Amino acid sequence: MSDQSAQPQRIFHDVLDCLTQGVSVFDRDLRLVLWNRRLIELLELPEEIVYEGAPFEAFIRLNAQRGEYGPGDPEDHVRPRIQLARRFEIHDFERVRPDGRHIAVSGRPLPSGGFVTTYTDVTDHRRSEAALKEANAHLDRKVAERMQDLTRLNQDLVRENERRQTITEALRESEERFRRVAEAASDWIWETDADLRLTYLSRRFSDVTGLDRDAVMGMSLREWLIRRSRISETWRNHSALIDAHRPFRNILVRFASRSRGIRHMLVNGKPILDEAGTFLGYAGTGSDVSAQVAAEREVARKAAYLQATVDNLPQGVSVFDRNFNLIVANQRMFELTGVPIELNKPGTPFETFMRSNAQRGEYGTGDVEDLVRERVELAKQLRPHSFERTRPDGTVIEVSGCPLPIGGFISTFTDVTAYKWIEHSLRESEETARAMLQTPVVILIMISPEGTIIALNEAGARSLNGTADALLGCNLPDRFEEAAADNWRRWIARSVDTGQPFAFEAEHRGAWFEVVLTPIADPDGQVYRLLIAAHDITQRREAAETLKEAKSLAEMANRAKTEFLANMSHELRTPLNAIIGFSDVLTGQIFGPLPERYRDYAADIQNSGRHLLELINDILDISRIEIGATELFESRIDPRTLLEACVRLVAERAAKGGVRIDLPRVDRSPLLLADERRLKQVLINLLSNAIKFTPAGGHVSATGNILPNGNYRFTVSDSGIGMDSDGIATALTPFGQVDTGLSRRYEGSGLGLPLAKALVELHGGNLEIASALGKGTTVAVTLPSQRVLKGVMEV
Numbered sequence: 001m002s003d004q005s006a007q008p009q010r011i012f013h014d015v016l017d018c019l020t021q022g023v024s025v026f027d028r029d030l031r032l033v034l035w036n037r038r039l040i041e042l043l044e045l046p047e048e049i050v051y052e053g054a055p056f057e058a059f060i061r062l063n064a065q066r067g068e069y070g071p072g073d074p075e076d077h078v079r080p081r082i083q084l085a086r087r088f089e090i091h092d093f094e095r096v097r098p099d100g101r102h103i104a105v106s107g108r109p110l111p112s113g114g115f116v117t118t119y120t121d122v123t124d125h126r127r128s129e130a131a132l133k134e135a136n137a138h139l140d141r142k143v144a145e146r147m148q149d150l151t152r153l154n155q156d157l158v159r160e161n162e163r164r165q166t167i168t169e170a171l172r173e174s175e176e177r178f179r180r181v182a183e184a185a186s187d188w189i190w191e192t193d194a195d196l197r198l199t200y201l202s203r204r205f206s207d208v209t210g211l212d213r214d215a216v217m218g219m220s221l222r223e224w225l226i227r228r229s230r231i232s233e234t235w236r237n238h239s240a241l242i243d244a245h246r247p248f249r250n251i252l253v254r255f256a257s258r259s260r261g262i263r264h265m266l267v268n269g270k271p272i273l274d275e276a277g278t279f280l281g282y283a284g285t286g287s288d289v290s291a292q293v294a295a296e297r298e299v300a301r302k303a304a305y306l307q308a309t310v311d312n313l314p315q316g317v318s319v320f321d322r323n324f325n326l327i328v329a330n331q332r333m334f335e336l337t338g339v340p341i342e343l344n345k346p347g348t349p350f351e352t353f354m355r356s357n358a359q360r361g362e363y364g365t366g367d368v369e370d371l372v373r374e375r376v377e378l379a380k381q382l383r384p385h386s387f388e389r390t391r392p393d394g395t396v397i398e399v400s401g402c403p404l405p406i407g408g409f410i411s412t413f414t415d416v417t418a419y420k421w422i423e424h425s426l427r428e429s430e431e432t433a434r435a436m437l438q439t440p441v442v443i444l445i446m447i448s449p450e451g452t453i454i455a456l457n458e459a460g461a462r463s464l465n466g467t468a469d470a471l472l473g474c475n476l477p478d479r480f481e482e483a484a485a486d487n488w489r490r491w492i493a494r495s496v497d498t499g500q501p502f503a504f505e506a507e508h509r510g511a512w513f514e515v516v517l518t519p520i521a522d523p524d525g526q527v528y529r530l531l532i533a534a535h536d537i538t539q540r541r542e543a544a545e546t547l548k549e550a551k552s553l554a555e556m557a558n559r560a561k562t563e564f565l566a567n568m569s570h571e572l573r574t575p576l577n578a579i580i581g582f583s584d585v586l587t588g589q590i591f592g593p594l595p596e597r598y599r600d601y602a603a604d605i606q607n608s609g610r611h612l613l614e615l616i617n618d619i620l621d622i623s624r625i626e627i628g629a630t631e632l633f634e635s636r637i638d639p640r641t642l643l644e645a646c647v648r649l650v651a652e653r654a655a656k657g658g659v660r661i662d663l664p665r666v667d668r669s670p671l672l673l674a675d676e677r678r679l680k681q682v683l684i685n686l687l688s689n690a691i692k693f694t695p696a697g698g699h700v701s702a703t704g705n706i707l708p709n710g711n712y713r714f715t716v717s718d719s720g721i722g723m724d725s726d727g728i729a730t731a732l733t734p735f736g737q738v739d740t741g742l743s744r745r746y747e748g749s750g751l752g753l754p755l756a757k758a759l760v761e762l763h764g765g766n767l768e769i770a771s772a773l774g775k776g777t778t779v780a781v782t783l784p785s786q787r788v789l790k791g792v793m794e795v
Contacts, residue, residue: 395415
C-alpha cells in the first residue's frame with residue numbers, strides 16, 4: 001500500500017464542485033473567498049462578478065436589479081440586506097426566483113468572521129408537495145372504494161402475515177449470529193441501505209476509531225468515505241464505482257477522535273443485490289492500518305531527510321548496497337561525473353554506471369567490457385580508496401570511496417579543477433612576478449613600515465643611483481633630499497595608518513614619476529610590507545601642459561568667434577529691418593500702384609529679408625547662449641494654452657503643405673515656471689520642422705503631459721521622412737543638414753534643433769529625438785519637476 005498524498009486545497013475545491021448545492025463563503029469584510037460551480041448555475045450569476053475578493057454587495061445589487069426581491073428601487077432592497085448580513089447571524093429562508101424556481105437559503109456564521117451560505121434547489125420538492133396534496137385528495141376518494149376490497153383481502157393478509165413472521169424470525173436469528181461474528185472479528189463491519197446511508201456499524205468500529213457509532217449512523221457513504229479519503233487524484237474513480245454500485249477495495253480513510261487520535265483505515269465494500277438484481281445497499285469491512293501508515297511515513301520521512309541531506313552536500317555522493325545496487329545519489333554526482341541522470345533510480349547496478357563511463361571515454365581507450373570488469377572487481381574488494389580522475393573535458397574529479405559496516409560503500413566526488421588551476425596559476429604567478437620584478441620600465445621597491453628597503457628591481461636601483469645589492473637594508477627616505485625625504489615619510493605613514501593604497505606624483509632629479517604605494521597586511525590586518533610601483537611620466541606631463549595651452553587658445557578663439565558672430569548679427573539686423581520695412585511699403589503700394597513685376601520683386605525682397613533676419617536671430621541666440629549672455633524671464637505658464645498658440649501660428653503653413661495637425665484635448669494641466677517666449681520658440685521650431693519634413697497627407701501631433709516622476713514632457717511627433725542615428729547627430733549640430741537625396745530639397749539653416757536643444761537645457765531640461773528612416777520622428781522636450789507648479793489652471 002502506498003500513501004497517496006495530494007494538495008488539500010485542490011481536493012476541497014473538487015469536492016465543492018461535486019456538491020448538488022450551491023456554496024458561497026464570505027469573510028468578515030463581506031468579500032467572496034470561496035464558491036462552487038453549482039452556486040453560479042443556481043443563481044445564474046455572470047462569470048465576471050464571481051472572483052476571489054468580489055464584494056457581497058455586488059451579488060445583492062444584481063439580484064435586486066433582476067427583481068429577485070420583488071418590485072421597488074433596487075437600492076432600497078440592497079441596504080437592509082447588507083445591514084442584515086453584517087450581523088453574521090444564522091438564517092434560513094426560502095426564496096422564489098422570477099423563473100418560478102424555489103431556492104432554500106441557509107447561512108451560518110464562521111468562527112473567524114464572515115459566513116458560509118448554501119443554496120438548494122427545492123423546486124421539485126415543492127412541486128412534489130403540491131402534487132402530493134392533490135394525490136391525497138384523490139386517495140381519500142379511493143380509500144372508501146378500496147375499503148370493501150381490503151376487507152375481503154384482510155383474511156388473506158392475516159395468513160400471509162403469519163407466514164412472514166415465521167420468515168422474519170428466521171432472519172432475525174441469522175442476523176443475530178452475523179452480529180456476534182461481526183463483534184468478535186478484528187476488523188469492523190458496516191452496511192448501507194439503497195440510498196447509501198449507513199445502517200449498521202459493528203461495535204469494533206468504536207473500539208478501533210474511538211468514535212460514537214450512533215453519531216455516524218445515517219451518514220452518507222460518499223461523505224463518510226470520500227471526505228476522509230487521502231487518495232486525492234483517484235477519488236473520482238472510487239466515487240464512480242460507488243455510483244455504479246460496483247465493488248471497491250482499499251480506500252484509505254482517516255478518522256480523528258479525542259480518545260484514539262488520528263487513525264487510518266482501509267475500507268472495502270461490496271454491493272448487495274436481491275434475486276432480481278436490484279441494488280439493496282453496500283456491505284463491507286474496515287481494517288486498522290494506522291501502525292503500517294505510521295511506519296511507512298517514518299520510513300518516508302527518514303528517506304526524505306537522507307535525500308535532502310545528500311542533495312544539499314556540495315560534493316557528489318553515491319551510496320550502493322551490499323549487492324552493488326544504487327541506494328541514493330545526489331544531483332551533484334551526476335553533474336560532476338557526466339553520468340546520465342536517467343540512471344538516478346534506486347536499484348540501478350553499479351556495473352551500469354561503470355559501463356556508461358567507459359562508453360563515454362571516461363577511462364580512456366580500450367575494450368569497454370574489460371574496463372568495466374576491472375573496476376567492478378576493484379569495487380568488490382571494498383577497500384577505502386582515493387584518487388583523481390581527469391575527465392575528457394579537462395575537469396579534475398577527486399574520487400573517495402569508503403565501505404559501509406552493513407555492506408556496500410559510499411563514494412564522494414569533489415571537483416578539484418579549481419585547486420589544480422590555482423596550483424598552476426601560483427606557479428605562473430611566481431614566474432610572472434620574477435619577470436615583472438626585472439622589467440626595465442616599472443620601478444618596483446618593497447620596503448618595511450619603517451622605510452627599510454627589502455627588495456627592488458634593477459629599474460628601482462638605477463632610480464636610486466645604486467645597485468640592488470648595495471641598497472638592500474638602506475632606508476628609502478634617506479636616499480632623497482630633505483624636503484623629498486619628509487614627503488616620503490609622510491606618504492609611508494599615511495599608507496600604514498589607513499591600510500589603503502594611494503597614488504601620487506613625485507619629482508626626482510628633474511623627472512616626474514607616477515607612484516602607487518600599496519600596503520600589504522597580515523591576517524590580523526597589520527601592515528608589514530609596502531610595495532612601491534612607479535614609472536616615468538615626464539613626457540606625459542609635458543604633453544598635458546602643451547594640450548592645456550592648446551585648449552586654452554582654442555577656447556579663447558571659440559569665444560572670440562562667438563562674440564564676433566553676436567556683434568555682427570546685431571549690426572546686420574539694423575539694415576535688414578530697414579530692407580524689410582521698405583519692402584513692406586512697396587508690396588503694400590502705400591505711395592501708389594506698382595507694376596506687377598515690381599510687386600513680385602518687392603515680395604521676394606521681403607521674404608528673403610525676413611528669412612535672413614530669422615537666420616541672424618538664431619545665430620545671435622546661439623551665440624548668446626554659448627557665451628552665457630542669455631537670461632530667462634520666467635513666469636507661470638499654462639502648457640495647454642502655450643501649445644494651442646504654437647499650433648495656431650503654424651496652422652497655415654501645415655494647411656498649405658497638406659499636413660494635418662492633431663492636438664489631443666487636455667482637461668487640466670499643471671502650471672509651469674519657464675520663459676514663455678523661449679519655450680514658444682522651441683515648440684514652434686519643432687512644429688515647423690515636423691511640418692516641413694512631412695509629405696502631403698501626413699500628420700503631426702503635439703502633446704503635453706506630466707510624467708510619474710514629476711517632470712513635464714512636451715512631445716511633437718510626425719509621420720514624415722525620418723532619419724537614422726547619424727542623421728540625428730547631424731541635425732543636433734549647428735548648421736548641420738541631414739544629407740539625403742530627399743531631405744536636401746527642404747530649405748533650412750540647420751540651427752532650429754540645436755537652438756531648441758540649447759534653450760531647453762537652459763531651462764534645466766533635455767531634448768530627445770527618436771526617429772527611423774521612412775517612419776517619422778518624435779521629439780520629446782522634458783522639463784524638470786522643479787518647474788512644475790502644484791497649482792492647476794482650469795481649461
